[in-house]
Amino acid sequence: MIERSLKSLAAALAGKEISSVELTQTYLDRIARLNPDINAYITVAPEKSLAQAKAADARIAAGQTTALTGIPLAQKDIFCAQGWRTTCGSKMLDNFVSPYDATVIERLNTAGAVILGKTNMDEFAMGSSNETSYFGAVKNPWDRDRVSGGSSGGSAAAVAARLAPAATATDTGGSIRQPAALCGLTGLKPTYGVVSRYGMIAYASSLDQGGPMARSAEDCALLLDAMAGFDPRDSTSLERPADDYLRDLERPLAGLRIGLPKEFFGEGCDAAVMASIEAAIAEYRKLGAETVEVSLPNMKLSVPAYYVIAPAEASSNLSRYDGVRYGYRAPEYADLNDMYAKTRAQGFGDEVKRRILIGTYVLSHGYYDAYYLQAQRIRRLIADDFRTAFKQCDVIMGPTSPTTAFKLGEKIDDPVQMYLFDIFTLGVNLAGLPGMSVPCGLVDGLPVGLQLIGDYFSEARLLNVAHRYQQATDWHLRRPAGLD
Amino acid sequence: MKQWEVVIGIETHAQLQTRSKIFSGSSTAFGAEPNVQANAVDLALPGVLPVLNRGAVECAIRFGLAVEGEVAPKSVFARKNYFYPDLPKGYQISQYELPVVVGGKLTITLGEGDAAVEKTINLTRAHLEEDAGKSLHEDFHGKSGIDLNRAGTPLLEIVTEPDMRSSAEAVAYARALHALVRWIGICDGNMQEGSFRCDANVSVRPVGQQEFGTRREIKNLNSFRFMQQAIDYEVSWQINEIEEGRAIQQATVLFDPDTGETRSMRTKEDAHDYRYFPDPDLLPLMIDRDWVARTRADMPELPTAKKQRFVADFGLSAYDATTLTASLDIAGYYEAAVAVAGKGAAKPCANWVMVDLAARLNKDGLDIASSPVSAAQLGGLVARIADNTISNNIAKKVFEALWAGEGQSADEIIEKQGLKQITDTGAIEKLIDEVLAANAAMVAEFKAGKEKAFNALVGQAMKATKGKANPQQVNELLRKKLAGA
Numbered sequence: 001m002i003e004r005s006l007k008s009l010a011a012a013l014a015g016k017e018i019s020s021v022e023l024t025q026t027y028l029d030r031i032a033r034l035n036p037d038i039n040a041y042i043t044v045a046p047e048k049s050l051a052q053a054k055a056a057d058a059r060i061a062a063g064q065t066t067a068l069t070g071i072p073l074a075q076k077d078i079f080c081a082q083g084w085r086t087t088c089g090s091k092m093l094d095n096f097v098s099p100y101d102a103t104v105i106e107r108l109n110t111a112g113a114v115i116l117g118k119t120n121m122d123e124f125a126m127g128s129s130n131e132t133s134y135f136g137a138v139k140n141p142w143d144r145d146r147v148s149g150g151s152s153g154g155s156a157a158a159v160a161a162r163l164a165p166a167a168t169a170t171d172t173g174g175s176i177r178q179p180a181a182l183c184g185l186t187g188l189k190p191t192y193g194v195v196s197r198y199g200m201i202a203y204a205s206s207l208d209q210g211g212p213m214a215r216s217a218e219d220c221a222l223l224l225d226a227m228a229g230f231d232p233r234d235s236t237s238l239e240r241p242a243d244d245y246l247r248d249l250e251r252p253l254a255g256l257r258i259g260l261p262k263e264f265f266g267e268g269c270d271a272a273v274m275a276s277i278e279a280a281i282a283e284y285r286k287l288g289a290e291t292v293e294v295s296l297p298n299m300k301l302s303v304p305a306y307y308v309i310a311p312a313e314a315s316s317n318l319s320r321y322d323g324v325r326y327g328y329r330a331p332e333y334a335d336l337n338d339m340y341a342k343t344r345a346q347g348f349g350d351e352v353k354r355r356i357l358i359g360t361y362v363l364s365h366g367y368y369d370a371y372y373l374q375a376q377r378i379r380r381l382i383a384d385d386f387r388t389a390f391k392q393c394d395v396i397m398g399p400t401s402p403t404t405a406f407k408l409g410e411k412i413d414d415p416v417q418m419y420l421f422d423i424f425t426l427g428v429n430l431a432g433l434p435g436m437s438v439p440c441g442l443v444d445g446l447p448v449g450l451q452l453i454g455d456y457f458s459e460a461r462l463l464n465v466a467h468r469y470q471q472a473t474d475w476h477l478r479r480p481a482g483l484d
Numbered sequence: 485m486k487q488w489e490v491v492i493g494i495e496t497h498a499q500l501q502t503r504s505k506i507f508s509g510s511s512t513a514f515g516a517e518p519n520v521q522a523n524a525v526d527l528a529l530p531g532v533l534p535v536l537n538r539g540a541v542e543c544a545i546r547f548g549l550a551v552e553g554e555v556a557p558k559s560v561f562a563r564k565n566y567f568y569p570d571l572p573k574g575y576q577i578s579q580y581e582l583p584v585v586v587g588g589k590l591t592i593t594l595g596e597g598d599a600a601v602e603k604t605i606n607l608t609r610a611h612l613e614e615d616a617g618k619s620l621h622e623d624f625h626g627k628s629g630i631d632l633n634r635a636g637t638p639l640l641e642i643v644t645e646p647d648m649r650s651s652a653e654a655v656a657y658a659r660a661l662h663a664l665v666r667w668i669g670i671c672d673g674n675m676q677e678g679s680f681r682c683d684a685n686v687s688v689r690p691v692g693q694q695e696f697g698t699r700r701e702i703k704n705l706n707s708f709r710f711m712q713q714a715i716d717y718e719v720s721w722q723i724n725e726i727e728e729g730r731a732i733q734q735a736t737v738l739f740d741p742d743t744g745e746t747r748s749m750r751t752k753e754d755a756h757d758y759r760y761f762p763d764p765d766l767l768p769l770m771i772d773r774d775w776v777a778r779t780r781a782d783m784p785e786l787p788t789a790k791k792q793r794f795v796a797d798f799g800l801s802a803y804d805a806t807t808l809t810a811s812l813d814i815a816g817y818y819e820a821a822v823a824v825a826g827k828g829a830a831k832p833c834a835n836w837v838m839v840d841l842a843a844r845l846n847k848d849g850l851d852i853a854s855s856p857v858s859a860a861q862l863g864g865l866v867a868r869i870a871d872n873t874i875s876n877n878i879a880k881k882v883f884e885a886l887w888a889g890e891g892q893s894a895d896e897i898i899e900k901q902g903l904k905q906i907t908d909t910g911a912i913e914k915l916i917d918e919v920l921a922a923n924a925a926m927v928a929e930f931k932a933g934k935e936k937a938f939n940a941l942v943g944q945a946m947k948a949t950k951g952k953a954n955p956q957q958v959n960e961l962l963r964k965k966l967a968g969a
Contacts, residue, residue, distance in 0.1 A: 099524065318574075319567065320572060336569065363761055
């Protein structure tokens with residue numbers, strides 16, 4: 001049962017082959033057994049999950065089902081869920097129980113999905129290895145000495161370890177695609193504005209975007225169908241007719257033009273990883289696609305631009321964690337300023353503090369033009385590069401990450417090395433484009449991710465391109481050993 | 485001794501009269517129990533997002549049109565970052581580089597009557613922003629309470645150029661602005677509840693000097709009287725400092741009404757760096773020409789235009805026209821009265837509204853909106869004076885009767901109480917004959933050249949008819965009779 005696709009699980013539920021309560025219990029049992037070591041979940045609440053499953057079973061019995069009714073899902077702990085502790089991976093929100101549902105949660109609840117638990121993540125989504133979580137690092141199910149990636153490392157590990165059939169995640173600079181790559185999963189970061197950010201705890205508002213993480217493109221399409229849509233509570237949500245992300249899945253790839261940015265295929269990527277990418281592209285040629293070289297000349301500037309814009313927004317977004325109304329407050333303090341200082345010094349981890357400091361600095365009087373405005377100009381140049389490239393091609397391909405999963409502790413003390421690990425993913429967020437990562441190989445037993453980047457609102461096309469590849473290959477069906 | 489020139493600029497926070505907050509659906513009603521009007525967005529819970537209330541934008545457009553400023557086709561919300569317990573997000577959503585209204589002007593009148601002069605005060609800008617909550621420092625035994633009901637209430641911050649040259653000009657501006665925002669229905673102007681708060685930037689410089697002196701900003705002036713007192717104190721303090729050889733430091737000061745003094749709250753050195761940047765949660769505010777046109781069509785006639793029309797169409801003096809356009813309620817009442825009384829009675833209507841009605845309202849502590857005598861009733865009353873149905877004196881009786889609710893209209897009261905003026909010449913002649921016969925002594929006095937006696941005879945005639953005789957006719961006929969007698 002745990003190897004089945006969402007579609008097949010839905011059929012099993014509809015055909016009374018299994019009940020949602022049984023399915024949910026199966027996963028809860030696995031979580032109880034495996035999570036203490038893998039640490040994919042921060043919070044599980046079996047009674048809540050089973051109550052939802054029971055309600056789903058009643059809906060199924062009444063014949064009122066959607067594609068997700070009764071399906072248990074892991075929710076990244078960045079999404080507020082009513083009655084659930086929602087920590088965002090931080091000590092600051094260790095005691096925060098959300099009184100409301102994020103739009104994504106509300107939509108999935110309405111569809112009848114079951115919340116299995118809240119998954120681990122880098123603190124406030126700031127990190128590329130899930131090592132900045134207050135609740136401890138997540139272990140990569142493929143090699144438990146290695147990182148699961150970040151910031152959605154908990155969601156990735158949960159799905160890879162079959163502790164959930166699929167999960168929600170968020171992506172500010174690669175946080176869906178990179179952990180999906182490192183854990184052998186399929187993940188989609190939609191066009192900015194497609195999935196509501198309401199109730200999704202903000203890291204960098206102009207870059208944050210929620211999306212699905214699952215084992216296949218088809219599962220991602222099903223999940224995105226439920227997650228996406230205009231939300232009047234999010235002013236940056238796009239008011240456009242709901243898309244059907246399943247509509248193009250089977251479309252043949254003949255004539256597909258794949259753009260290969262020379263900047264993705266130069267130095268900086270592990271040779272064995274690159275070999276897997278080249279093999280995947282060769283597979284696409286077999287499926288009828290053509291390739292064309294394109295250029296993203298400003299890609300190298302995406303790291304500095306990102307590490308100005310994201311911290312700037314974060315420094316302001318995280319000001320609300322002040323110990324006044326909710327969350328952590330230092331136990332002892334002399335006066336108001338001391339309360340702020342101690343609360344934030346004790347409540348935030350090092351990486352969060354580092355980014356708040358950077359962000360505060362770049363927005364300061366006298367530095368704003370040189371850093372923040374300059375970074376915004378670079379952001380436009382990067383978006384222009386993509387626009388130019390998409391005149392020549394339908395989809396851009398390249399590696400998601402320069403290497404496979406690295407060892408726990410390997411980069412955590414070297415922030416710059418950690419930041420550079422996101423070189424291939426950041427540009428997509430700065431431009432607001434949709435991007436995916438699809439498993440395309442194993443190097444020394446560790447998964448490699450192929451990144452697909454599409455033009456604005458081309459999610460259905462990206463899912464189609466990924467799905468056809470997954471019909472021709474079995475990388476997405478590989479699973480880590482030692483999970484039973 | 486050096487002559488000093490005072491330079492003042494005013495920043496006003498006007499609370500906009502929207503039902504809900506500027507970025508959330510919570511109510512903006514005043515006076516609720518603490519924190520009952522604060523939802524997830526107002527509390528700045530993790531993950532919440534602002535959604536702009538278009539009603540607040542509508543208010544800004546109305547203001548921009550009223551002051552003939554430019555309503556910006558594109559303006560941008562920015563975050564002003566600072567920590568304070570009653571500022572839930574740790575930043576205030578405001579507008580910085582691109583405000584919703586650019587420029588504009590307001591005409592103020594200084595002095596009264598014939599000595600009145602007008603002056604134009606130029607506006608720099610007006611921008612939309614959210615209010616903070618309130619910190620309550622009493623009743624918590626050494627701790628502070630936070631009430632977030634006010635957090636997120638829409639404000640329009642209106643900033644002038646440094647165009648005012650005295651506390652009197654500053655107060656005249658504040659009063660004119662106060663009247664305008666109420667006139668166009670965007671702010672209730674309640675200064676006690678903090679709906680209309682002014683900050684005054686004050687500096688002095690030797691007369692003839694081009695450069696401005698260093699300014700100090702007096703915060704949160706919540707009455708016109710305090711504004712006058714605070715500026716006067718501040719000006720004399722600054723002049724004294726300079727004359728004593730001390731330089732003025734840029735500072736924010738508070739006015740203490742108990743001592744009548746201003747005192748420094750913080751200096752430039754400890755001023756915040758607010759780290760403004762465009763709020764990524766909100767799209768730029770786009771206002772298309774259609775929206776402006778629709779708003780313009782929905783606007784009341786503005787006080788200046790109405791004033792000019794009152795002078796041109798109704799033949800009122802500038803002073804009367806100014807008085808009758810002090811508020812939309814007064815102007816509306818007056819126009820409604822004229823509509824009933826007829827344009828020919830516009831002047832007496834003005835007198836009735838400004839003198840008799842105003843005095844009566846004042847006596848009972850009422851405002852014109854709650855006047856027991858409606859505009860239509862007053863117009864009907866003035867019409868009966870104009871067509872000689874009743875005299876002015878009888879009209880006062882009828883007015884009191886209307887005030888007391890003794891009838892639905894002046895006509896009804898005149899009819900019921902038999903107050904109709906006697907205009908029948910025969911009847912008046914007969915009456916005069918009776919008065920002359922009964923007051924031979926007075927007649928003799930008049931004939932001896934005592935003009936006063938004539939007035940006494942008129943009085944007797946009026947008394948005999950309980951004031952109902954047409955006084956003019958009584959006068960004329962009495963003269964005729966006395967001349968012939």
